[in-house]
Amino acid sequence: MTTPERRFVLSLGCPDRTGIVARIAGFLADWGGWIVEAGYHTDPDTGWFFTRQEVRADSVPFDLEELRTRFAAVAAELGDRTEWRVSDTAERRRVVILVSREGHCLHDLLGRIGSGELDVDLRAVIGNHPNLGPITEAHGIPFHHVPFPKDSEGKADAFAQVRELVDAHEPDAVVLARFMQVLPAELCEAWSGRALNIHHSFLPSFAGARPYHQAYERGVKLVGATCHYVTAELDAGPIVEQDVIRVDHTDSVADMVRKGRDIEKLVLARGLRSHLEGRVLMHGKRTVVF
């Protein structure tokens, strides 16, 4: 793997009007900014404008902080509803993964990180079962076992412990890799826009529990998976990525579970990559994924 060149990544959403592209491009051009990737999108229904741009870090005479300061003035011109951020690809993204007993998504992410494909700073894996500890630690990653009792008080304590463990790392992404516990509203709020879940169905079909069983009962010819941001409404957060795989009458529920796992892994890995590269802009219940 060669080291990719360092880039500043700028993303922005604001009410659409004439001249936004020119204003941002002009700002960058004035300082010699070399744009290596640029995405623009206008949503005609909401009248909202979105952009994401990657600029070669060595092409502008700033560091990240100064770029932020200077760009803030440009953003201010675009109205007070403008939302924007600027990041630096040289800062590795911090990630924490939450798991339960099933390991396929965790195995997949550890493999991607171990092979260098996904270049992130995986700070910790937290499991409500201990079984995935050894493989996590074999990859040199700390594993925390936080048991989840059935009673609501015990569960609240467990979530408090998880929150403390997670927040200590100030992660850019909290990945629910088949975590199987419903996050309380305050955690959804605290991790808003950073908590990614993988749901094992093609949402909105088969939300809730045992989606493969539901799919089997209904006799669908495809099963799927959905990576979405976690919100207080269960399985209803903005969707980042989805995919499906064909099944037929020869597939038992166990076969659907097995085939579906491959899609879960892919969809979660793609969704996480898009999130960490700053490619996902949320707007209401929908996402723009550049």
Next chain:
Amino acid sequence: MTTPERRFVLSLGCPDRTGIVARIAGFLADWGGWIVEAGYHTDPDTGWFFTRQEVRADSVPFDLEELRTRFAAVAAELGDRTEWRVSDTAERRRVVILVSREGHCLHDLLGRIGSGELDVDLRAVIGNHPNLGPITEAHGIPFHHVPFPKDSEGKADAFAQVRELVDAHEPDAVVLARFMQVLPAELCEAWSGRALNIHHSFLPSFAGARPYHQAYERGVKLVGATCHYVTAELDAGPIVEQDVIRVDHTDSVADMVRKGRDIEKLVLARGLRSHLEGRVLMHGKRTVVF
């Protein structure tokens, strides 16, 4: 197109037990039956056995009627819950298509029939709007315009007229090619197992009206279509075929509609072919598609 050799197609479902395959295969072998295609399936959940077999018509010393008579004795041995049928590929399947204003599925089916790909006896097209009449008639197919008033009495009259027009042809398939009218329960019953609908979503997501609008609102990353048998419960009949296509944030509702149409056409054409070839065996809400 070369004429495919004539075949007898046998399909059967019954409670599973030891020796069914041997009994049927033995019966055919005793008469020299040359099996050119055979599918077997056992559903462990319901304990039901399914099979479909194609036999070269010239390999057995019977005509269709005698084969039916003789096979009835075999089927009887398999228990009184056994369901079976035998058909002859030399008898062209009769089809009636119901349409509304949107023509993409009709255009597609007419093209398949006109090019010889789908070798069926299309008896009539019935539309509740007149606009698809000319293209239907250009293919040499009779078109009947049956207007559907908004009031329930007028609608009942219109359905009675449609039923008469359809039933006159004793069709093997009644295809609702984006018909957009909900069949009354008595028609669902009368055409049970013969009426195929194409729904413009990946069911069970977005049942009911305006599925592409629903899909857009939810921000899904794939849209799809579902071919299913019509039952009294709306959009809940046994699914024959489904497929999806990728969409993203650049797709407006109109784009989703356009992309979705291609999937609707494919899914309906595949589902109809499977139905007409006797490949679809229903069992409860699920289907076996050999």
Next chain:
Amino acid sequence: MTTPERRFVLSLGCPDRTGIVARIAGFLADWGGWIVEAGYHTDPDTGWFFTRQEVRADSVPFDLEELRTRFAAVAAELGDRTEWRVSDTAERRRVVILVSREGHCLHDLLGRIGSGELDVDLRAVIGNHPNLGPITEAHGIPFHHVPFPKDSEGKADAFAQVRELVDAHEPDAVVLARFMQVLPAELCEAWSGRALNIHHSFLPSFAGARPYHQAYERGVKLVGATCHYVTAELDAGPIVEQDVIRVDHTDSVADMVRKGRDIEKLVLARGLRSHLEGRVLMHGKRTVVF
């Protein structure tokens, strides 16, 4: 179908350097140009920059001619290797289709045009067999039968006749919808960048004749289709669109042909749409499809 708003479509390719986005966006912004869709791409290997932008026609105080004149000055600043064009969505694209005996792609395109999905000015269909005349004329489109003799002189005469028929319409696209005749080099040259072919394989696999037979022999598990620009080198022109469909051991060559046709239709329709909307920019043997 609602009429989409009128737009000017600008596309441009030139050697990459700092400030191109700002220059173009600045030009548009100076005249109040409202960008509704914008794509940018830089190819790091060739150092080439590509863009395509759609501007609301009523947002700029120009007609098409004046926009061209004024933009020419901007393009000139970007260097003498710059290639660009500006078009007007209000001018319907002119299309001529060439066919042989197989009608599935023609049926599909006629259906799309007839239903209003593909809003083009189809000027003529030219066939080297007469069988597709009636359906073409049923859609109100002129059909010309130009027989192709086997001898090279007769073939040259036939091509001369085809060329005359085509060029009379100054088409934006010449669609080889399974035309099955190899265009002579001078026609490839004359129609360069306008002639689209559909090849019935996933190129570069199975170039040349009888690709489905080749695919069957090789035992591949997917068959596909490729829409590409026609160049003098057979089946080697820049690829616009490709797709595949799964096959297995139960599929005979005839089954592969049937399944493949569905992919041919889709791939050709998508490729043609992209071409007509000015979304395809060629660079060497590769394409950028915005």
Next chain:
Amino acid sequence: MTTPERRFVLSLGCPDRTGIVARIAGFLADWGGWIVEAGYHTDPDTGWFFTRQEVRADSVPFDLEELRTRFAAVAAELGDRTEWRVSDTAERRRVVILVSREGHCLHDLLGRIGSGELDVDLRAVIGNHPNLGPITEAHGIPFHHVPFPKDSEGKADAFAQVRELVDAHEPDAVVLARFMQVLPAELCEAWSGRALNIHHSFLPSFAGARPYHQAYERGVKLVGATCHYVTAELDAGPIVEQDVIRVDHTDSVADMVRKGRDIEKLVLARGLRSHLEGRVLMHGKRTVVF
């Protein structure tokens, strides 16, 4: 994971004629054999018949050896070109994996084995680089590092060493998980029908070295992977499984490599599962995959 019930798996290929299904089914029925899965296929081009059947082990009054002995008599009746085998799902399949430096396929297989999804007896991993040793051993699997010198004599020695290490385990599958060394003809022969390779292209496109670079140069819109049996002719063995993923102009070679890896992993895992379950029957250059 519940333990699946024990089954005997019978597969057979022979020249087609009337009565084969009846003969085999009759044999099983006579002994009370409960068929839980059955596949039949006739290839009209070669006139060859194929079947694979799974029988509940507890339904027949035999052990594996006696079933083999008794079935041999049935097979003999079907002609001397008949090829068949009977296996027992209770005997775990032995696997050896060969790797080079790239670990994505190995990580994936280790994850599937570690999570119990792929229930095999992985005896050893052999690498011509040492880097994948630690993760292999973290899964409790022995790792052997066999360096491959550049000179042909050194290479021959290395292959001799690999062969010894592999053959000691009498594996049911030798998996070349991106091994990147061309097997000598005698090893192709020795491991015939047991050595599975994953090639990182949609064969027959882009055989040989650097397929993603070739794909990039050609400008294809999909990249793929192929799992095939290793034969003496490079990248030309019978194909077991293939799949593809969409790419576009924004994908550099490195992006294609990354996206392609996901397909390589899936295709290899699916191909290996089919092989180990006895679902793949070879016939010439083609495969039947039940």
